Amino acid sequence: MHIEGEKEALLEVGQSVLRAVSPRATLPVLGGVKIEAGRDNVKFVATDLEMFLTVQGDFAVKEQGAVVVPGRLFGDILRNLPSGKVSIRGADGEVRIEAGRSEFAVTGFPVADFPSMPEVKESQRCQIAGAELARALRQVVRAASPDEGRPVLTGVLWSVEGSTLRLVATDSYRLAVRELVIKEGAESGTAIIPGRALAEFGRHLAGIGEDEVSVWLGDSQAVFSAGSTTLVTRLIDGEFPDYRKLIPESHTKHLKVATEPFAQAVERVGLVARENTPVKIHLGEEVQLTATEAGVADAWEALEEVEFEGDPMVIAFNPRFLSDGLEGLESQTAVMEVTDPARPAVLKGVEREEFIYLLMPVRLPG
Amino acid sequence: MKSSPVWSTPVMHADLDAFYASVEVLREPKLKGKPVIVGGTSSRGVVTSASYEARKYGIHSAMPTSRARRLCPNAIFIQPDFEMYAVKSKEVRRVFDSFSPVVEPLSLDEAFLDVSGASKMWAGPEEMAKGLRDDVLGQTGLSVSVGIAPNKFLAKLASKHSKPDGMVLIHPDEVDEFLRPLPVEALWGVGTETASILKRFGLRTIGDVVNLPQSSLERALGSLGGHIARLARGIDDRGVVADSPRKSMGAEETFERDLTDTGEILRVLLKLSDRVASRLRARGISGQTVTLKVRFSNFTTITRSVTLPAEVDGARSIYLVVRDLISRVLSGGGASGHPRIRLLGVSLSNLKDWPPSEQLSFDPAAGWSDADRTLDLVRRRFGEEAIEFGVLLESSD
């Protein structure tokens, strides 16, 4: 194998693919990056054993073939090379990286030892607008659980019904549901996709601004492809909780408030509160946000541009969870529907139904 | 030298005048004598502190900044800088500490001091109060108002009446005279809701409350009635509590026969966790650092601690932590083989004065604090040994 390319371009591709490499790989070959030079393209592949990430680069192929280089070492070398043309060549055993007067010989891994990408058989394919999917992922993925207590909650439910795609995530404290329209090729089906893989894909998507995303759902894997990036991930086997029955059918109190100022007020008042101190919303004729950190500081702020219907009530939330929900809203005006300080609040944009965010309150002492 | 008499007014309440605004004036002396308002300067902000010059315009805390601006267009508006206030508050605290070993801070700008011991050094309470106010001003540049009285409730009322930059002493003989004309809202624990109930009974002043038999008040307001009746007569038994009287709260047990069985060890830890948790809850406090103590049969003693992201007061939360700690201790044993344990202890430190607030979950199985609270109720009625937590927990896991 022998390829040539500019250092900056190689570094960019190398770094983005290296993000997938697990720092915990105890088996060296699994921390490697496979460089595959085909007839007219070069693919860089890395895996963390949960997903494969492939990025294609436009580099000159002098000789076809493949090598697997130690990932971290490869990244370090690329970063430190002088600018200009870089040549990478070699086979199993030794790989030489040359740029200007620098030359590195790296011991590669046997190509046959590198995991191979599955062929996703009997899959359903659909196409989605990239920018919209990127936004949807930002709105939903953060509600997935980082905790490994209940495996299915670390994933995002990907559910297709007709031409509607619904993304759902919950960590059991909040729930985010987002609907999107599928552009092409819709068949019904569901899968639970690891949140980490979707977050990774979302970051790539935001970075490349590609507007055409293809998704294949197979029995065991899902494939996401946008421009030069392809991500293949395992799925989570299990039953996603029936989120529909969590969404309250009615409410007794209705708050309408300008989204941006509300979000900023939560941020400001939240500054006083440490992570585990709730922000209280005093609902009534006047709507106020308060937070008290006993012995340290108090903060309060009255909201403006609000309309409130219903009896006065105080309800408290984890400020981070509340901010997450508000950040997801795309409408100028936010709607919060509540009934009781111990039951979920619904956040959504005014006259918008494509994204709703359900949030459990914090029970105050006493 | 003749021995000084014991003061009948052992409690002092010290309250800094317009604290945040005064700190801002100290930082920027040009502002002296001008209406200074600290608060959110955005269109939605509210006033957090106003200098006395600003208060003349009717401006007070919690008022929307926009309204304050209309009332006093010339006022100088400043964004709060809590870090700065905390630093200044510590300086003031050092002065307080030099006057009393028992200081109970309430917030950044006020504190109770137990001054019963000051009789040996000062001719009288007034002299001591003057000394303290002079020292605070001299060492920090801030003015403080002081109330001195037989108890906390009265001391706080007194300092309120001393503002700004003054001192009020309520002698035991003057309590009744002082309290009677005050509105019922002045009673600690009486908010707008209770006040409106009292007013429905025709009780507007503290004097009105004193004239009513305590039993009628209790009928109308339950246990709060008794509380109010006592306060109205100037009775308040709460002592001044130094802010860190206790650094940790724990429970431990030494065994007659060394423990080796993992199941038994876990059962003991569960019992200890429950004991610590119920003590925390009984005091309405919580702790953020959980410590496990293990003494082996050869008398080596080890401790392992974890600081949690949030404070806890529940048996389950504490048990889950110590369970992980003990499993690490037992599995790290290596060559020592099956350890023989002589003593186990569980303690909570990094204590907070408040119970933890609790993030509710969609998942009903996560509602463990309910179990803790039910347990407390049962115990209160039937005694400490009425119910064991163990069975409840183990079956859930």
Added chain:
Amino acid sequence: MTSVFDRIPGQQRVREILERAVESPGDSYLFVGPRGVGKSEAARAFAAAILCPDSCGECSLCSRTIRGIHPDVQIFQPEGYVYPLELIRELVVSARLTPLEAEKRVIVIEEADRIVERSQNALLKALEEPTGAVTWILVADALDPFLPTVLSRCQIVEFVPVNEEAVAALVASRFKLEDEVSKQTVRASRGDLEKALALAEGGDAARVRSLAIDAAIAMGEEPAAALDFSTRLQEVVASARDSLADRQKAELEQMEEMIGSGRGSAATKKRVGDRHKRMLRRTETDLYLDFVTYLGTALRDLAFVSSGGDPESVVCIDHAQPIVAAAMNRPTQHWLELIDECLACHLSIIENANAPLAVESVLLALSKSPVATIG
């Protein structure tokens, strides 16, 4: 056509069971049997057979599975003395993931008897709710450390000591030995493949064995000298330890070069470091245990011959002559008592007694017992 099951020597019944199971493997298996009889090797072979359509043992899939680098076959070993609870919890969660490359997944837990009771309860969650796509293989020396609830979830596959022909075939496939030496090695290994290979290689394992036999024979001659063997044994163990430590150091250096010093690398190095320390300790203990076992075997031979047994049938066949000579110096009963001492010592080392001390005290006890000439 080759079969991956060729990698399981001498376990005919096991092989039959696993070959039958490959078509539709169960959710969880427990491979149990004495040490060194090929359980781990069998677990890897079974995993490869489940994943590879031909169970060939030769393709990249089989080869990567057997070497433990296939993403859908995870092979776990205890960290430190036991499996940390966190690792078991992570495992239970990761078991819900579908395969990445193959159609199925296999999770192998070696030395599963080192999962303490609490962690077994955590593991049970996964065993009780199988996904169908994951097969668990627990590997253990004995069944008694397991909770009945775990046992009831697993198909138990029992491994037996490997018969002499199979051991001989394995040894012959790796080493060129003279017939007589090969026969001695096979007999001395008593069905333990690992031990057979170590003995065939010569080196420390073989030295420990001949020390033990010499010590036993010395009991029939001048018991007081037996204590010297303790010092010599400690030297052999130290040298074995040093050479393992050198190999580990080289492995760590190579790994450092591979993974660099980025985020998470410290944790990885710690994991490997912990594994190394454990292996060192284990290697030492194992050599002491081996010594006591060989000592017992030689004493058994001595008792056997002194009671009139056929010298041709002794286990320590390469030391038959001195054994026959020494055997007559003590009554059979005497030899049997010495064997009891050995058994007690073996047990105390397994229960974590200080191994060198335990061996020294058994040698001391043996050397104090006077030679009582018959007649």
